[in-house]
Amino acid sequence: MSVIIGEKISLKKLFSDEFFFMIPEYQRPYSWEEENCEQLFDDIYESNRNNEYFLGTIILQELEGIGTGKKYAIIDGQQRITTLQILLACLRDAVIDTQFKNSNQDKIFQKENLADGIPEKVRIEVKESLFFRKYIQQDNGTVEIKEAAPKNSAQENMVNAVNIFKYKLANLTQLQIQSLIQHISQRCIVIYIATKNFEDAFKLFTIVNDRGLQLRRVDILKATNLSPSVMNESDLKKYAALWEQIEEDLGSELFEKLISYIRTIEVKEKAKDDILKEYENLIFSKNKILKGKDFIEYLNNYKAIYEKLLLDKDVLKGDSREIEYINLLNIMTDFLPSTDWIPPILYYYKRFKEEKILEFIKALERKFVADWVLGVTSTKRVVNMNSILRKIEMSNKSDEVIKSEVMGFDIRILRDKINGDIYSESYCKYLLLKLEYLESEHNIERRYNTISVEHVLPQSVNDKSPWRNCFSEEEHSNWKHKIANLILLSKRKNSSASNYEFKNKKERYFKGRISDFSRSQKILTYTEWTCKVLEKRQEDIIKLLVQ
Structure with a gap:
């Protein structure tokens, strides 16, 4: 390992003619958001002005000498250093006193120093160099930034950072601004670690990361x-x-x-x-x-x-099953409990392209949901998805995957689970959405936002209720939480209407409130809601879901 230099230094030294910085191409663009900038400002401003305030560790790779100083690539810390430069620019443009203004500008832009062989040079070279030069490194740039037209997210984040700092400084007096400049320059410190070798710098980067600092x-x-x-x-x-x-x-x-x-x-x-x-x-x-x-x-x-x-979901574009594909992916993406099913879909497409892609996704969804309903642990569900990945790798034809044993599950136990009380189960809402999918005509794309599960036969029925004419206490207990008695509403429940008798409930509660769900609309076609009706519905639903 090459020589490693490490030192605790103040910002007045970090942004002096001893240090020049550049952000390597492999670093991500400037990405600090308003919350990050606000937190940095508040932490600095509220820190004890009599003590040093630690701003973290930066890791540098030494590149070349510039006069009496050196140029470094920033391996870790570019977001913080860039943000500090933006803060210094805002302070420069907010303070009136010339000495304070010039001191801040010297930390941002190095004037030519012929005696020491230092050329005129920006303190930090960023990717958005022209934008940064105009609105940060140039005198009065943060004032003119209101006229900027950001072309990407990095530039937008820079504008947002300036606006946050300007807003904070607008509430301060000139004496408070001068005091803050002194505190940042003299008592805000960093630890820098530098080495000439990239590999050594990178090793330091990973070591610092392993010690828990917030590096992605x-x-x-x-x-x-x-x-x-x-x-x-x-x-x-x-x-x-x-x-x-x-x-x-x-x-x-x-x-x-x-x-x-x-x-x-x-x-x-x-x-x-x-x-x-x-x-x-x-x-x-x-x-x-x-x-x-x-x-x-x-x-x-x-x-x-x-x-x-x-x-984009355009893999079946122009195919008659395109909307069917889109609607299935919508409910999977929005309502399945994890995304462990996504790697198999990506890998299948890489191997087989569009060949029977909808058939594969249907088989994959059935397997994933069956495991969920059967109470398979999340760890075992991951194992099962990995088995599908291995099957895709070993197979030469799509049918070898779709019809494989890795897609199998115990249908008998699944039927028993769905046939039980499902209202309180985590998969209840998903199964009802799946029924909507299975019974809908796929002529338009469907997305569901606010949805709630409603009992047709109410959860609570007293002896004076009209429901007692159709359901004994035992029958009510048996049917109230079964899937046949549950429907989806596209709006939140109206609990005051939930105990209406069936005829009134249809008219006052369901009608006009369930337009997004075709199965729910069918409730309006029933003239009665009895044990016999529920038995037939339950049988049809189980057959539809299990097959």
Whole structure:
């Protein structure tokens, strides 16, 4: 390992002519949101002005000398350093005193120093260099930012950060602003760790991460795949841009999920370790996917598959079953208890494309829901999904997967479970939605937002209720929580109407309130609600769900 330098320093030294920074291509764009910026400002402002305030650790790779100083690549800490530069710019433009104003600008933009051989230079080189130069690094830039037209999320986040800081400073007097500038410059400190070797800097990055600081796993994975040790310099910018485009298109949360789905597809086992270690030990080291260009292109391929199958849902575009496919995916995405079923869908499409894709998804959904209803643990459900992944890998034809034993479950026990009282079960709402799906004409796309489960025969019936003419106490107890007696409403329940007798309930409660649900509308066609009606409904429902 090369020489490592570590030191606790104040911000006045960090942003002096001893340090110049650049953000490498593999780093993600500026992504701090308003909440992050507000928290940073409040923490600094409310900290004890008589004591040092610690702003965290930054990890740097030394690149070259600039006059009496050095230029560093920021391996960890670029979001904080960029935000501090934005805060200094806002303070520069808010303070009136020239000495304070110039001091802040010197921390943002280095004037030429012929004596020390230091050229005119920005303190930090960011990806959005022109935007940042105009609105942050240039005098009065934060005042002019109201005229900016952000072109991407990074620029939007910069504008939001400026607006947050300007709002905070607007409530302060000039003396308070000067005091804050002094506190930030003299008593806000960081620990910087620097080394000349990228690999050593990266190791430090992962060590700091393992000690619990808030670094995203995907950022470390990105650095691993955009390292100079696995990719030449001419490709680095291209693939860094591709990585950022994938994350921009999907959004951070979904992007991280896709990384996890790919791990599952490749490993086909329940995660037993940190995702970074599993990628390194179970994927990269075994050459399942090569680091660098291969992995990023592989990631982009799965991103396209995910968009086609689950976001755009246009895999059957023009097919007569297109809406049927979309509606099934909608209820699965919105109402299944986990997303463990997604990796098999992605992998199936990669292997077999559109071939019997709807048949596969129906079989997969039946298997997943059956496991859920049968009380299979979440861990065992993951194991079962991984069995399907292995079957997809071993199969040459789609039917070998769809008709495989890995899709099987005990139909007899499933029938018994659905035939019981389901109202209080976690899968109750989903089964009712599945019935809507099975009994609907798929001529329009359907999405469900606010839905509630309603009993037709009320949960509580007293001896004076008209319901007692049709249901004894024992019959009421037997039928009230069965699926035949339950329907979905597209609005919240009206509890004051729930005990109406059947005729009044239809007219005053159901009518006009259930337009989104075709099965619920059928209630209006019944002239009575009796044990005989419920027996027939239960039989039909069980047959429909189980088959």
